Amino acid sequence: TYGVTIHSTGSYVPKNIVYNDELTQWMDTSDEWIKKRTGIEKRHLSKGEDTSDLCIEASQKAINKKKIDPNQIGLIIVATMTPDSQSPSVSSKVQAAINADNAVAFDISAACSGFVYGLSIAEKMLRHMDYPYALVIGGEVMSKTLDWTDRKTSVLFGDGAGAVILKREAGKESFIAEDLHTDGKKGQALVSGEQEVKNPMCKVDSKDGFLTMDGRAIFNFVTKSIPKSIKHVLRAETMDSEKVDYFLLHQANARIIEIVSKKLTIPLNKFPMNIAHYGNTSAASLPLLLDESIENGTIKLNSGQHIVLSAFGGGLTWGTLLIKV
């Protein structure tokens, strides 16, 4: 029987780096506040590249690393809350750019949890497809949805993309357990890209579409629900947390990760972090961190390491995957 494995990864961020101090040009904030409250030191912000541009670069890197024939890719999923347009999808643009002519391509919208949701969908679909590879990408240009005078949101986010290629293989399996959730009743805690119904029947004022967030509410929610979700996947496999090599959490706030580590009594050095360099890149955060951890040798593909991937964000959505690499 066929299993599905993590085969290759790639990531890309815009070259332009913006340090905390530079943000004081546009709003009343400080390097000290941002570092202390979030762990963020700098972020990469697009100077014009859109989400598809970042996703294409990240995908190309993942393809080149293992010299994959694009014609063997049967599925492309892009997780994003900042698509270039509603049509064509970002994934359609990626499909065209990488010449993956046999691939079915679509985007999913689950904010910062999008990459975890996307992996979950892709591994299930790939088992039943004619081609051996699926490409799952998390990509965002968060900077285009932010109000750059609002210090409560704009200091937190960054732009980037990460890509993972899954492979259908006989006798191997990466996907062990999952726990996915949505609580739509709390959806107003994070709103972005709102559009009004505007037609000759009803004329309304335009909305600016900027991202708004009740940060405190999400913080409290996440520090309760994520430890529970991680415990759930481990319990499902009667797996001791000591047997997990690394816990990759969505990079939204270093303090959230510290609290989760404490609540689970798992040492913080098992939680790789790169939020200092990228800020919160939403759906791109986990694939960026995964690719970085593989590139620096922390995570080794084909080693049998157990990894927990856990994400949370708008929707509200959250979810955890237990994988073996």
Ligand code: ACO
């Ligand atoms: N610079 C200086 N001061 C600031 C800034 C800033 N950038 N931002 C807020 N402050 C001030 C506030 O005005 C407030 O001042 P006041 O007490 O005088 O009113 C004070 O700092 C404290 O503000 P809080 O919002 O209570 O700060 P908190 O410690 O909660 O940190 C943060 C805010 C960083 C947003 C935190 O709540 C958080 O990380 N929340 C979770 C976010 C998250 O995970 N979102 C989901 C993922 S995102 C997605 O799905 C796209």
